[in-house]
């Protein structure tokens with residue numbers, strides 16, 4: 001089964017802005033796909049369509065074989081955006097428990113699952129802290145733990161590491177890859193960074209300026225996704241290929 005199937009999707013907002021034009025995109029099970037393109041080309045719009053936060057003007061969006069609206073109601077995906085979006089008045093643990101609460105999970109199950117997720121992102125000791133007591137990178141990790149709490153088959157991420165320093169970003173990239181490998185999660189990841197897209201992805205999807213269209217789909221097969229991978233000839237070749245595709 002495919003994780004996401006976008007067929008002939010166009011999006012025109014109420015004010016007449018045409019954000020997307022006839023987009024076709026398929027994301028396979030367990031695949032990591034990055035969306036990259038100039039500012040305003042419709043990357044976030046595409047992600048919001050997959051999440052069913054906004055409807056397409058024409059075309060269809062299918063998530064795990066279901067209409068996007070049904071997938072949203074069944075919490076078939078986890079969301080993580082650039083702003084971690086945590087609730088300041090809830091502890092870290094209670095933030096991670098939230099999607100489980102919405103699902104009606106019992107207290108014991110919620111707590112066990114939150115502990116497990118916090119351990120996965122290296123924050124086991126911080127469950128009792130409030131978001132304001134954590135650094136930006138730690139808040140991002142809480143947001144990722146929350147997104148993964150219901151074990152969604154699909155993770156939708158919109159520049160989740162955009163605001164972080166280079167070292168933290170690289171560490172979180174490695175953590176994300178290991179989480180995806182462990183859980184088999186499919187991922188759609190929006191980024192402005194060519195190097196980040198190439199390092200993380202099985203496939204980099206390049207979009208044109210507004211109205212956004214997909215202009216290239218570049219498969220990436222690094223020898224390994226670690227420091228050696230970042231220094232491999234394949235990595236540099238793919239960075240060049242994506243850069244050229246972005247220039248059109």
Ligand SMILES: Nc1ncnc2c1ncn2[C@@H]1O[C@H](COP(=O)(O)OP(=O)(O)OP(=O)(O)O)[C@@H](O)[C@H]1O
Pocket residue numbers: 013014015017018019037038039040041042043044045046210
């Ligand atoms: N609710 C809205 N109403 C009207 N226009 C909108 C709305 N949301 C987005 N747009 C427009 O749609 C276009 C695509 O926006 P979107 O945020 O998807 O781009 P993006 O590629 O994610 O940009 P960036 O890389 O700068 O984050 C932009 O021109 C934006 O102004």
